[in-house]
Amino acid sequence: MGLPPRVIAPAYLVLALGAGTAMAGGVAGKVEVPAAPARAAVSNKGFLDRVENPLAPVKPVATTPQMLVVLEGPPPAGGTPVQVVWELVGESFAKPVIGAQVGAKVEIKNTSRTPRSLVAKGQPKLIEGGPLNPSGVRSFRVDAAGLIEVGDSDAPHLKGTVVVVASPYFATVDAAGKFDLGEVPEGTYKLQVFYGTGWIDQPEQQVVVPAKGKAEVTVKIPAGYPLKK
Numbered sequence: 001m002g003l004p005p006r007v008i009a010p011a012y013l014v015l016a017l018g019a020g021t022a023m024a025g026g027v028a029g030k031v032e033v034p035a036a037p038a039r040a041a042v043s044n045k046g047f048l049d050r051v052e053n054p055l056a057p058v059k060p061v062a063t064t065p066q067m068l069v070v071l072e073g074p075p076p077a078g079g080t081p082v083q084v085v086w087e088l089v090g091e092s093f094a095k096p097v098i099g100a101q102v103g104a105k106v107e108i109k110n111t112s113r114t115p116r117s118l119v120a121k122g123q124p125k126l127i128e129g130g131p132l133n134p135s136g137v138r139s140f141r142v143d144a145a146g147l148i149e150v151g152d153s154d155a156p157h158l159k160g161t162v163v164v165v166a167s168p169y170f171a172t173v174d175a176a177g178k179f180d181l182g183e184v185p186e187g188t189y190k191l192q193v194f195y196g197t198g199w200i201d202q203p204e205q206q207v208v209v210p211a212k213g214k215a216e217v218t219v220k221i222p223a224g225y226p227l228k229k
Contacts, residue, residue: 025210027071027181029217031064031173031193034224062175066196068099069179069219071169071207073189081168086160087111088132093150093160097194099170100142100162107139108132108150116158121149147197163194186211193219198227 042050052058081104087094088110100106108127110116115131118138126140127150142148148162163170169189171179191205202222209215 023186023211024183025186025212026214027184027207027209027217028214029179029219031067031069031177031179031219031221033063033177033221036060064173064177065095065175066097067173068097068163068194069171069173069181070099070165070167070192070194071181071184071189072167072192074187076168083107085109088116091155092158095172097161097163098172100164101168102142102145102164102166105139105141106162107137110134110136116152117154118150119153121151123148184209191217191219193221195225195227201226201228
């Protein structure tokens with residue numbers, strides 16, 4: 001007996017089968033913050049006049065690492081929320097603010113040389129008790145949108161915030177103000193920015209994501225970084 005004839009699907013059938021696949025484009029951009037206010041004049045004069053250091057000028061405080069950019073739009077088509085890894089380095093978290101989708105697992109890795117006793121504010125049972133030793137891991141799952149403030153009961157200066165959102169499209173912002181949301185399904189989304197302890201109150205900004213290519217977004221933060229009440 002001979003071999004059965006090969007079946008070749010017509011090109012139009014292959015195209016039809018792939019027609020339902022959602023197209024996605026990239027989304028990246030930059031956050032522009034208002035200029036810092038002028039330095040106040042000296043109120044109490046000492047023995048010497050104040051002068052700027054010509055060798056090591058004072059660097060401005062970077063506020064953008066405390067921001068999270070979020071796109072809200074059509075609900076994603078199923079899928080499991082992506083696990084979030086949060087590194088604990090030295091006397092702080094590598095990122096003071098991170099995002100996580102509802103239902104995601106957050107894993108804290110202690111890459112420092114110091115044991116830490118971590119606790120979530122108002123949720124004492126969320127994080128397993130006992131010291132988190134160097135190279136150790138603590139994980140917990142986030143079940144509802146909101147804020148989770150994590151700190152060390154023995155080190156009040158060590159604090160970090162997990163912003164839990166329904167959307168899977170979010171990104172932290174670096175010291176230069178840049179962010180990258182990666183691939184996002186084609187469509188129109190509303191952009192929001194979280195800062196420090198709440199959402200910034202600013203005019204609604206829409207982002208149109210193309211089927212191909214990348215959408216470049218510029219986000220202008222209002223003076224005073226006003227938060228929604």
